[in-house]
Amino acid sequence: xxxxxxxxxxxxxxxxxxxxxxxxxxxxxxxxxxxxxxxxxxxxxxxxxxxxxxxxxxxxxxxxxxxxxxxxxxxxxxxxxxxxxxxxxxxxxxxxxxxxxxxxxxxxxxxxxxxxxxxxxxxxxxxxxxxxxxxxxxxxxxxxxxxxxxxxxxxxxxxxxxxxxxxxxxxxxxxxxxxxxxxxxxxxxxxxxxxxxxxxxxxxxxxxxxxxxxxxxxxxxxxxxxxxxxxxxxxxxxxxxxxxxxxxxxxxxxx
Numbered sequence: 001x002x003x004x005x006x007x008x009x010x011x012x013x014x015x016x017x018x019x020x021x022x023x024x025x026x027x028x029x030x031x032x033x034x035x036x037x038x039x040x041x042x043x044x045x046x047x048x049x050x051x052x053x054x055x056x057x058x059x060x061x062x063x064x065x066x067x068x069x070x071x072x073x074x075x076x077x078x079x080x081x082x083x084x085x086x087x088x089x090x091x092x093x094x095x096x097x098x099x100x101x102x103x104x105x106x107x108x109x110x111x112x113x114x115x116x117x118x119x120x121x122x123x124x125x126x127x128x129x130x131x132x133x134x135x136x137x138x139x140x141x142x143x144x145x146x147x148x149x150x151x152x153x154x155x156x157x158x159x160x161x162x163x164x165x166x167x168x169x170x171x172x173x174x175x176x177x178x179x180x181x182x183x184x185x186x187x188x189x190x191x192x193x194x195x196x197x198x199x200x201x202x203x204x205x206x207x208x209x210x211x212x213x214x215x216x217x218x219x220x221x222x223x224x225x226x227x228x229x230x231x232x233x234x235x236x237x238x239x240x241x242x243x244x245x246x247x248x249x250x251x252x253x254x255x
Contacts, residue, residue: 086144
């Protein structure tokens with residue numbers, strides 16, 4: 001089994017040491033895992049983002065994961081990654097900052113529309129019936145994925161649109177079709193499932209099933225014991241199976 005969506009204490013809302021996650025994954029018989037903590041964005045203002053690691057913590061994060069890769073190489077394959085928002089004005093600068101760390105992959109997790117520090121920024125998980133915000137989320141994530149920098153799209157149904165259901169379905173159908181053209185795997189998010197958040201959104205995943213987009217499962221682990229929660233993970237797998245969705249079993253990070 002694989003999981004490429006794992007956080008660390010450095011994001012200020014996850015628990016446990018890096019080693020704790022690895023030991024839990026081994027116990028749960030995972031063969032490959034990836035750490036993908038929230039990327040340390042370099043904001044042009046004094047804006048403070050309290051759900052991600054700080055830029056000065058990046059080197060320690062990288063060194064920790066690389067050391068554990070070597071230590072556990074005979075037991076489990078470990079990858080180094082980041083979960084990234086796409087902020088158009090800052091993205092190139094971010095990539096230049098990350099390049100020297102030789103990360104293995106990035107996953108897209110668009111928690112805000114626009115730029116996080118802007119007046120018009122909107123947290124994607126908050127309820128909204130604003131069609132413009134929905135459109136912005138769709139276009140911003142499509143623009144992100146067209147850069148070719150991402151392994152997959154984490155919780156693509158995070159946007160919490162509470163307006164007309166017909167409008168949501170129409171917009172999401174377009175979204176899913178465009179995502180299919182890009183052939184980017186979509187993550188069914190385990191954290192959202194067991195925490196009973198607005199995602200996974202069944203309407204969205206029905207459309208994914210119809211279009212036959214590639215799908216992966218991401219634990220979005222914020223505590224090591226998530227790796228051991230087989231009962232609820234099986235429940236989410238059944239949710240996908242009932243829709244006719246078969247997740248990718250082996251995702252190649254080396255591409």
